Amino acid sequence: MKISLSWLNDYVDLSGIATDEISRAITFLGLEVEEVINTGAPQFNNVVVGRILTRDKHPNADKLSLCTVDVGPAGGVKTIVCGAPNCDAGNLVPVALPGAILPGNFEIKQSKIRGQSSDGMMCSSKELALEGGDHAGLMILATPATETPPALGTPINDILPPGDIVFDIEVTPNRPDCLSHIGIARELSAWFKKPLRYPEIKYDPRNTRAPFAAFAARPDLLESIRVDAPEMCPLYTATVITGIKIGPSPEWMQRRLLAAGMRPISNIVDISNYVMLEYGQPTHAFDAKKIGGHKLIIRPANEGEKIITLDEKERALSSRMLVIADAEKPLVIAGVMGGENSGIDDTTTDIILEAASFARSLIRWTSRRLGLSSDSSYRYERGVDPHMLDEATRRAISLILELCGGQVAGATHKAGGDVPWQREVQVTASFVNERVGFEIPVAEQRAALEALELRITREDKNAPGGPAWTVAIPSWRNDLDRPIDLVEDVLRVYGTEKIPPAPVLAPTIIGNDAPIVLFNREVSAYLVGQGFNECVNYTLRSKREVETWVSQAAGAELALLNPFTEDQSHLRPTLVLGLLETLKLNQSRGVPTARLFETGRVFIERDGQNFECVSVAFIIAENDLDRAWLKREPADFYTTKRLVETLAGIGGIDIARQPVKAPGGSFFGWQEGQSAIIGDIAHGWTARLGLINLAMVRSLGIEGKVYGGTLSILSERVKTVSDRRRYQPITMHPAALRDIALVVDEKLPAGDAQKTLAKHARATLPKTFALEAANIFDVYQGKGLPEGKKSLAFSLVYRAPDRTLTDDEVNTAFAKLQEILAKETDWQIRK
Structure with missing residues (x-):
């Protein structure tokens, strides 16, 4: 945004203030001066x-x-x-x-x-x-x-005309009011404590004195306006002005437009641009005689409808876009750019001046989709104050009547209405001082607020920590809605350079990291150790992805109200989508990375309710690009099951004893018969694992099979059970092995039998040696066993840290184990 110093002087007297001081003030007020340009001619000799x-x-x-x-x-x-x-x-x-x-x-x-x-x-x-x-x-x-x-x-x-000083300013997205000369002047007025002067507006609909009076309406030029999509265009106005004369704009206006980076075109177009740079409100002028049917209709574009814009390019429109049309054709892409078929030319004598308020998200989406940006769309995307629309329109009309002649024909046509603006924020002087960390005098606080036109409507001088103020927020400061916002404004105007120097004190409490941090750290370390590469993907996904891979319900529940781009319109319901996208990129570049994982937040929809979860996910792809002579054993369902069980264990969740369900419902993207769902997020956690749907993987352009797993846990359920690892010396003495086969109920999980066996085995041991492991190595069910029974065979590993065990002491412990099993369980020991 280029701001002319000579233009600023119309609204606040900056004469006598050095350019460097003004640039410094703009910076300390929270904006960034990228460049200071002197537009004057160089000094010439001869x-x-x-x-x-x-x-x-x-x-x-x-x-x-x-x-x-x-x-x-x-x-x-x-x-x-x-x-x-x-x-x-x-x-x-x-x-x-x-x-x-x-x-x-x-x-x-x-x-x-x-x-x-x-x-x-x-x-x-x-x-x-x-x-x-x-x-x-x-x-x-x-x-x-x-x-x-x-x-x-x-x-x-x-x-030669006198030069000008131009400040090229980068305006932050939360301050659209500063995308105008008046907005910058308002800030500098508060900083330098100088009065702010608003432009003189001579046109008033109630005025009956020429040339600033309204004459008889001209329905032959504009009969009516209609808004078919009020949610996209809550306010639209159109004013008919007749008898104008097209020509160049005055030299002073051309100089100012050039300083602001705009090319002068004609008086009407230049006035429209001038008012936009002055107030931040875009306006647009139609040639009234080019309006078919004498009507303006603000409507969604027809799918595939075409328009030739002022840059002489034909644009194909979408039904999500808004156009200003007459009874026959589209005239303007609303908020973005006008059409060639209704523009002002040298023969124009009657115009229709429009001003409107459009939905920010609509203009942003339209501009991105068409790859078309303009000074108008830049402002509409960030937010134009609809309550300044009438004032900016009257300013434009005043300049047109003054510089182009003509007269206003009838009252301004209006569709929609101003949304009543009333916002008040309460703040106390003590609250300001507590937050800034030093004492700002009460009088200075009040002066800073009033300098920014933040009017104090009520004051309680006797409030605790007072005084307490009720501050009326003007419509152009939509970014102010909390007391802390007013603290920032007070400090901006008072001056951040006045913050007294003080030692930095950072008291801390020595303790463990948060469980979520520990969980992410532990699972990342484990997966890296298993040969996985960590990814960090965008947290937002497209609607098509969410509905295709998850569900229609998730597409509705996880949609953002105001997305920046179409392909980042939804909260992500799973990390798998980003991992598949990364895998596709790697394959397309010939990179043989086949094991990927990611940790992060996901949002899972269940029965109309959304759950925010901590999640870890991984994928394993067939790696045909790796040309090593000895390849890793290919992954399968059990590979993913082992990995997910380990990840769940790190988070303090025992998956082994949980029922397994077939995929479906909340995530469509798993292959039937080769994948599973364990747990339910409504109960605190859920896991999905196995082969990812082959057809859907191919639709992404990914080659080969892809196995994966994902674990999602509610934040409050996350805990880590792994202790700090300590070094254990490796014994040099051999282990003693004993095998045992147990006949158990066929419904008993093998993991439960393993835990029970290990518990009883340790109970029989003396303190001189230990049970190192109880490993299952065989499962049998069939001939020779009673119906409803199965045989589980385990290998018991005994070891002493300081000597070789003797057969007698191992056999004694093994015999005691068999006695306990016979007494404490209904299992049978196979001989």
Whole structure:
């Protein structure tokens, strides 16, 4: 956003304040000055005003002219060769005489051009590094018809328009009010404690004095307006102005537009741009005679409908976009850019001036989808204050009547209405001081608020820690809705450079990290140790992905109200989607990474309720790109089951004893018969594992099978059970092995039998040696066993840290174990 200093002076007197001080103030007020530009002409030597006396054809070149030029009494008449098309006799032009140095360190010398002597050079605006004007020809200072031309020989710097100081400012997204000169002036007024002056608006619908009075309505130009999508356009106004004269805008306006980075076009277009840069409210003018049916309709575009915009490009529209149309055709892409078929041209005499309020998300989506950005869309995307619409419109009308002639025809057409604005925030002086960490005098606090036009409507001087203020928030400061926001504004205006120096005190409590941090750290370390690569993906996904891979209900429940882009419109319900996207990218680049994982937050929808969960997910892909002679054993369902069980154990969850369900319901993307769901998020956690749906994986362009697993836990249920690992010396003594086969009920989980066996085995041991492991190595069910029974075979590993065990002591412990099993369980020991 380029801000002109001379323009700012219309609203706040900054004369006498150094440019560096103004730039510093803007920075300390919370904005960023990227560049300070001086638009004035450089200081020239030997560049003067000259009059072209004669123009003859160059005898040796078809495209050159041989001119005689009078450069005043000191220089006399010079012969100059010129290639410009407008070097006509009688025109006054800048003349660079020998010895002059032009921008680019270009020195002018007496020379011969195609055999003819040339004693200097007549200059264009470009050659003098001046903005604006016709760079294709000479800069015309005056013509023979000019009443008071400058004197010949006058140094060019004496007649060039004064320069300007321009601040190129980066405005943060939460401050759309600063996308205007008035908005910046309001901030500087508060900083420098100088009064703020608003522009004079001469047009008032109640005024009955010409030329700022409203005349009879013209239904033959505009009969009515209609808004078919009020949620997209809550307010729309259109004013008919007749009898205008199209021409160039005044020089002062052109200079200001050029300083702000805009090219002057015509008086009507320039006024519209001028008011937008002044107030931040875009307006647009139609040629009234080009409006079909004398109606304006604000409606969603028809799918595939086309319009040629002012940049002369044809755009295909979507039904999610909004257009301003007449009874026959679309005229404008609402909030973004006007159409070529309704624009102002040299024959225009009657116009319709529109001003509107549009939904920010609509303009943002439309601009991104079309790849089309404009100064209007830039402001609408960030938020235009609808309560300034009427004032900005009347300002534009005033300038049009003053600079273009004409008259207002009837009352302004209006659809929709202003949403009543009333917002108040309560804050106390003590609250401000507590938050900033030092004492700001009460009078300074109040002065800072009032300087920003934050009006104090009620004051309680006797409030505890008082005084307490009720502050009315103006409509252009939609970013203020909490007491802490007012604290920031007080500190901005009071001056952050006044914060007293103090030692930094950071009292801390020594303790463990939060359970979620520990969980993420532990599972990441485990998966990295298993050969996985960690990924960090975007936390937002597209609607199509969520509905395809999860459910329609999740697509409805997890949608953002105001998404920035179409492909990031929903909260992610699973980490698997991002991992698959990463895998696809790796495969497309020939990268053989096949094991990926990620930790992060996900949102799971269940029966209309959303659960925010801590999650870890991994995928294992077939790796045909790896050309190693010895490949890793391919993954299968049991690979994912083992990994998920370990991850759940880190989080303090025992999956082994939980029932397993077939996939479906809350996540469609798993292959039937080769995947499973364990647990339910409504009870605190859920896991999914196995083969990811083959057809859906292929639809992404991923080659081969992909196995995966995901564990999601409610935040309050996360805990880590792993203690700090300590070094255990490796014993040099051999283990003693004993095998035992148990006949148990076929419904008993093998893991439960293993835990019970290990518990009883440890109970039989002396303190001199230990049971190191109880490993299952066989499961049998069939001939030779009673119906409803199965046989589980275990290998028991005994070991002593300091010696080799003897058969007697191991056999004694093993015999005691068999006695306890016979007494404490209904299991049978197979002989």
